Amino acid sequence: MTPEKEHINTPDYIEAPSAPKHTRMQEFGRMLGQNRLAAIGFFIFLLFFCCAVTGLVLTSGSKPVFDPAMIRLEEKLRPPLSKPNLKALRPDQVPVFNIYLMGTDDLGRDVFARMLQGAWVSLTVGFVAVGISVFIGIFMGGIAGYFGQHHIKTIHILFFLCLMGGTGLILINAVFAGTALLLLCLSTIVFSLSARERSAEEKPSALKALFLGNAVSVDTLIMRIVDIMLCFPSFFLILTVVALLPASIYNIMIVIGLTSWMGTTRFVRAEFLSLREQDFVAAAKALGIGNFRIIFRHIMPNAVAPVLVSATIGIASAILTEAGLSFLGFGVPPPHATWGNILSDGKNFIFDAPWLTFIPGIAILIVVLSFNLFGEGLRDILNPKLRERH
Amino acid sequence: MDKRPMPHDTALLRVDNLKVYFQSDGERARAVDGISFEVRQRETVCIVGESGCGKTVSALSILGLIPSPPGEIVDGEILFSGQNLLKLDEKAMQKIRGNQIAMVFQEPLTSLNPVFTIGDQLGEAVRTHKYMDTEALKRYMIQLLSDVGIPSPEQRLSDYPHQLSGGQRQRVMIAMALSCDPDLMIADEPTTALDVTVQAQILELLRSIQQKRSMSILYISHDLGVVSAIAHRIYVMYAGIMAEQGNADQIFRSPRHPYTQGLLASLPDLSKRGKRLYSIPGSVPNPAYKPKGCPFHPRCPHAILTCRKEYPKMCDYGHGHLARCPVLYEKIVHSK
Numbered sequence: 009m010t011p012e013k014e015h016i017n018t019p020d021y022i023e024a025p026s027a028p029k030h031t032r033m034q035e036f037g038r039m040l041g042q043n044r045l046a047a048i049g050f051f052i053f054l055l056f057f058c059c060a061v062t063g064l065v066l067t068s069g070s071k072p073v074f075d076p077a078m079i080r081l082e083e084k085l086r087p088p089l090s091k092p093n094l095k096a097l098r099p100d101q102v103p104v105f106n107i108y109l110m111g112t113d114d115l116g117r118d119v120f121a122r123m124l125q126g127a128w129v130s131l132t133v134g135f136v137a138v139g140i141s142v143f144i145g146i147f148m149g150g151i152a153g154y155f156g157q158h159h160i161k162t163i164h165i166l167f168f169l170c171l172m173g174g175t176g177l178i179l180i181n182a183v184f185a186g187t188a189l190l191l192l193c194l195s196t197i198v199f200s201l202s203a204r205e206r207s208a209e210e211k212p213s214a215l216k217a218l219f220l221g222n223a224v225s226v227d228t229l230i231m232r233i234v235d236i237m238l239c240f241p242s243f244f245l246i247l248t249v250v251a252l253l254p255a256s257i258y259n260i261m262i263v264i265g266l267t268s269w270m271g272t273t274r275f276v277r278a279e280f281l282s283l284r285e286q287d288f289v290a291a292a293k294a295l296g297i298g299n300f301r302i303i304f305r306h307i308m309p310n311a312v313a314p315v316l317v318s319a320t321i322g323i324a325s326a327i328l329t330e331a332g333l334s335f336l337g338f339g340v341p342p343p344h345a346t347w348g349n350i351l352s353d354g355k356n357f358i359f360d361a362p363w364l365t366f367i368p369g370i371a372i373l374i375v376v377l378s379f380n381l382f383g384e385g386l387r388d389i390l391n392p393k394l395r396e397r398h
Numbered sequence: 399m400d401k402r403p404m405p406h407d408t409a410l411l412r413v414d415n416l417k418v419y420f421q422s423d424g425e426r427a428r429a430v431d432g433i434s435f436e437v438r439q440r441e442t443v444c445i446v447g448e449s450g451c452g453k454t455v456s457a458l459s460i461l462g463l464i465p466s467p468p469g470e471i472v473d474g475e476i477l478f479s480g481q482n483l484l485k486l487d488e489k490a491m492q493k494i495r496g497n498q499i500a501m502v503f504q505e506p507l508t509s510l511n512p513v514f515t516i517g518d519q520l521g522e523a524v525r526t527h528k529y530m531d532t533e534a535l536k537r538y539m540i541q542l543l544s545d546v547g548i549p550s551p552e553q554r555l556s557d558y559p560h561q562l563s564g565g566q567r568q569r570v571m572i573a574m575a576l577s578c579d580p581d582l583m584i585a586d587e588p589t590t591a592l593d594v595t596v597q598a599q600i601l602e603l604l605r606s607i608q609q610k611r612s613m614s615i616l617y618i619s620h621d622l623g624v625v626s627a628i629a630h631r632i633y634v635m636y637a638g639i640m641a642e643q644g645n646a647d648q649i650f651r652s653p654r655h656p657y658t659q660g661l662l663a664s665l666p667d668l669s670k671r672g673k674r675l676y677s678i679p680g681s682v683p684n685p686a687y688k689p690k691g692c693p694f695h696p697r698c699p700h701a702i703l704t705c706r707k708e709y710p711k712m713c714d715y716g717h718g719h720l721a722r723c724p725v726l727y728e729k730i731v732h733s734k
Contacts, residue, residue: 157467287508293463294503295523295574296495305522309513 039389046385052378060131063124073104074121076345083108083116085361111363113353119367122345126368129346130375133261133330134323140265142319145272148230150303152273153280156227165223167196231277234270242267246329250338257340260333264326271318279311313390320383324376331372347372409477410614411437411460411582416474418455418464420685427685429455431638432474437582442608442615444625446661447635450682453618454504456635457584460616461499462491479581497527500575504587506567510559516543516570517555523574542573547603565596569603576607584616589624601628622665626650631718634658637683637693640712644719654713654721654730656698692723700725 040047066073082096088111092102103118110119170193177186246263253259283289284307292306333339334348342349347368354364418430430452437443445453458464459471462483476483478499483491495501503509511519520539524530530538536555543551546569559567568588575583585604589597605628608615619625625632625646632649634642634657642655653659660678680697683689689696695705702725712720713727721727 287503287505288511290463291501291503291509291571291574292511292522294461294495294501295526296492296497297522297526298492306511310511 036389040385043385043388045381046389049378049381049383049385052374053382056127056375056378057131059124060127064128067121067125067128072121074118074124076117076121076125077343078117078121080112080116083112084114085357085364086112086116087361088119088363088367110367111361113350113361113364114357119350119364122350123347123367123371125345126347126350127371129257129340129344130327130330130372133257133264134327134379136261137264137268137326137330138319138322140262141269141322142272142315144266144269146276146304146308146315148234148269149273149276150280150308152227152230153277154284154299154303154307156225156277156281158226159222160224160226160229161200162223163196163200167193167200170196227277230273234273237267237270240267243329243332246333247336247338250333255338255341257344260330260339264329268322268326271322272315275314275318276311279314280307283307283310314387317383317387317390320379320386324379324383327372327379328376331368408439409436410439410441410479411616412475412477413456413460414475414477416456416459416476417472418452418459419470419472421468421470425686428638428688429469429685430459431688433633433635433638433640435633435640435643437614437616439581439614440608440612441630442605442617442628444617444619444629444632445635446619446622446625446632448620448682450685451635452638452685453620453635454586457501457586457616457618460584461495461501462486462488463495493527496523496575496580497578498580499582499584500578500580501584501586502568502571502575502588505591506564506571506588507591509571510567512559515556515558516562520555520570520574520577523577527578538577539573542577543570545576545607546570546573547599548573564592565599568592568596568600572600572603572607576611579611580613582614582616584618586618587620588617590619590621597624604628622650622661634661637688638685639693640722641694642719642721642723644715644721645717648715648717648719652719654715654719654726655694655723656700656726657694658721660697700729 040050063074067076078101080092080097080101083092086092086108088109090108090111091106092108094102094106103121108118108120110123113119113122170189174186174189174193177183177189179186245267249263250260253263280303289302289307292302297306330339330346331348331351334346335352337349337352339348340346350368351365351372354361354368358365412434413436414434415432416430416434417428417432420427420429433452433456435443435445445456447453455464455469460476460478460483464471471484474484478494483494486494510516514522517536517539520542521535524535524538539555540551543554548554548566548569554562554566554570559570562570568591572588588604589600592600601624604615604617607613615628617625617628629646631645632643633640634649634655636657641657642649642653644654649658650662653662657678660676663676664678666675678697683693683696689706691707692698692701692705692710695701698705700723705725710722710724712722713724714720715727
């Protein structure tokens with residue numbers, strides 16, 4: 009007898025479940041089909057993804073199919089779809105398919121190859137930067153929303169500041185001052201430990217009350233940091249940081265990620281404030297599950313919808329920021345092509361060779377627009393209250 | 399024949415003079431104000447009382463789940479198989495929660511996480527305290543679900559909570575509570591959100607599980623009908639204090655506290671057909687502004703002047719029947 013047959017003998021007065029069985033993915037696909045703009049956005053996103061991945065394969069290696077760095081000075085500023093002058097070129101300089109699909113730039117480099125290479129840069133910048141910002145945002149928002157009412161003592165803030173300051177000073181070779189700060193940080197630990205042991209018996213003095221009193225709640229602390237971060241004009245912050253750091257694509261990803269997590273934090277905190285009061289959280293606590301597991305394993309999946317939406321739109325703005333940085337010359341260093349620096353190289357020849365500015369410009373426009381449309385559509389799909397609009 | 403399994407005499411859980419206060423806007427709400435009770439092994443103990451009398455707060459404080467701030471356990475002891483739960487740190491409490499004391503909540507509709515399947519959640523409950531490989535875990539979960547009477551449990555494992563009915567969800571919650579073989583199960587009005595037939599099924603289930611697994615149940619309810627069906631002993635709570643305690647017979651046949659008497663008199667009954675249903679005059683006091691003396695005196699038909707001034711003593715009627723009303727005690731002793 010199979011195990012299934014055994015259970016047929018369970019009492020028959022219990023009603024069978026009647027809810028329709030649709031998986032979430034099926035439901036999602038149906039909603040996406042109804043929202044045409046979002047579907048188009050999603051389709052373009054997939055296309056862009058494929059282009060970027062194949063572009064990476066075709067433009068990298070020692071002898072790439074499309075060589076974005078191949079200079080042909082005889083063939084500069086050729087318009088799109090023009091044939092190469094076979095007599096002037098060596099055989100290895102001839103482009104694939106014997107055609108310049110998107111023309112050539114002022115050094116005779118194939119714009120199509122450069123666009124392919126740039127697509128991968130845009131994709132990775134978008135995803136890695138947003139990945140960093142979502143990671144920080146979820147962590148900070150989760151802590152602020154879940155532990156918000158807990159208070160931080162003044163001494164803990166002092167400890168943290170001393171620790172950060174000390175390590176920072178040692179890193180920039182001010183060893184003496186750094187060690188002093190670290191020692192101070194050690195003394196705060198000793199102070200708080202000794203105070204904890206004695207606190208049961210005696211009334212705390214004014215000094216102790218100041219240091220061991222509750223300074224701010226976790227929620228206030230994190231959300232004010234968010235407010236402060238939002239006050240900075242982030243593009244100029246990025247410009248400053250990039251000017252100080254060595255120019256590399258990874259630095260740009262990290263800097264964009266570190267300056268764009270505030271929105272996610274706010275969303276996640278707002279979701280957590282309502283979710284933490286739900287019965288299933290109390291039930292999880294009553295099962296003896298730890299706080300961090302409750303935050304990230306039990307509550308987070310319920311709060312992920314607005315994060316997903318803001319992440320999608322965040323990718324678009326990260327791509328745009330990277331393009332802007334490259335355009336200003338602070339982005340990815342020159343031999344490597346990105347859409348931003350193709351655009352910036354082309355601006356000197358805008359009247360002679362308009363394709364040099366239009367092709368990357370329109371590519372950026374389409375990709376950013378498709379991400380925004382998809383993000384908006386995702387918001388409608390994931391938020392039942394907005395479903396009726398379409 | 400009485401189907402209730404026989405309890406042992408040793409106390410599994412003893413709560414002594416527990417006081418839980420809530421601080422809000424400078425007001426101090428004395429939600430639980432010095433209650434004591436005990437649950438013996440294999441016993442079903444019911445705590446009865448109306449909304450806001452502190453039943454759920456006392457249950458949550460056993461598990462150390464009082465939100466603090468604003469809540470605070472001011473005084474008292476909670477002894478669970480010999481150790482004081484109030485002295486344990488968070489880590490040690492997490493080992494006890496779910497593993498030795500499990501809880502079933504009032505709302506089966508919201509107590510399950512909507513984004514996970516039943517199998518995920520049940521597995522999480524098991525894995526929190528036990529190690530099991532995937533195959534054994536699946537077999538164990540199927541066993542648990544069929545124990546609580548869910549048909550075709552194998553398919554239910556991949557269902558989401560919204561695909562189950564209320565009764566089935568409560569059964570899943572009970573299965574989660576049972577998953578680590580707890581010594582004590584706290585059931586906080588598990589049948590309130592369910593209709594009467596499902597309620598009867600769940601009560602029957604709890605009773606049979608108790609018989610099979612020899613565990614104690616602390617059942618919290620406002621429904622005297624439910625309580626009379628399952629309780630070995632009953633505690634009646636009013637405004638954060640224990641008004642009366644005794645076994646089911648004593649409470650239902652000879653209530654010795656005016657509040658219990660009022661509650662029983664206000665039960666609908668076929669013999670009272672056509673008459674107006676009795677109701678206790680007045681309403682429950684605000685826990686921040688409880689009356690001095692006996693908290694029940696403004697609504698009590700037997701109240702005398704001393705009730706307003708003095709906090710009433712527990713009066714012993716023998717055989718474990720106690721009531722916190724000296725006035726009735728005087729009357730009854732005098733009439734004898």
